[in-house]
Amino acid sequence: MSPKPKRSVGCNPDALIVELVTKLPFGTPESNKNTARMIRAKILKLIAHKNVQTENYGEFDVTETSHNDFLNVQFTFVDSVHKCDDFKHFAQSSAKEIAEIGKVIVTCGCMEPIEFE
Numbered sequence: 001m002s003p004k005p006k007r008s009v010g011c012n013p014d015a016l017i018v019e020l021v022t023k024l025p026f027g028t029p030e031s032n033k034n035t036a037r038m039i040r041a042k043i044l045k046l047i048a049h050k051n052v053q054t055e056n057y058g059e060f061d062v063t064e065t066s067h068n069d070f071l072n073v074q075f076t077f078v079d080s081v082h083k084c085d086d087f088k089h090f091a092q093s094s095a096k097e098i099a100e101i102g103k104v105i106v107t108c109g110c111m112e113p114i115e116f117e
Contacts, residue, residue, distance in 0.1 A: 011110035016077040018087055019105040019113075020094075026066035035100075036064055036073040042098050047090060057083055070102075084108035091116045 024035055040062075063074045077083075084106070091104035095116040107113040 012078070013109040014079050014081050015109065016080045016084060016087055017105075017107040017113075018075045018077070018091060019107075020073040020075075020101050021067065021103045021105065022071045022073065022100050023102045024071045024100055026069055026071045029064075032064040032071055035071055036062060039073060039098065039100055042100075043090070043094050046093055046097060057086075081109040088114060088116070 020039060022035070022039065026032065027035070057077055058080050060075050060077045060080075063076070065072045065074065077087075080087075087106050087108075091106045091114075095101055095104045103115055103117040105113045105115050
């Protein structure tokens with residue numbers, strides 16, 4: 001079953017958003033940035049084992065937010081929607097193999113988000 005288009009006025013059809021819902025408490029801005037870096041390093045290590053050239057995915061922005069007092073880390077990749085299947089695969093692996101991650105939500109362009117636990 002393919003994702004359904006979202007009905008959002010503000011969506012970017014070329015962007016890809018990966019949101020990590022962590023099992024870690026939301027802290028200070030500095031501790032949140034450090035935690036986000038640590039999780040990103042674990043993801044990159046996991047991806048490196050798959051021999052993936054991550055520089056092919058372009059630039060991204062990182063945002064740390066709180067959801068129910070837990071840290072969420074959102075990566076927004078501009079002009080990377082064509083790599084959506086790769087990100088879904090990495091999301092599934094990350095959700096299963098990285099203890100600090102509760103679930104990963106991938107939104108490809110203006111499609112409905114897909115959750116991986």
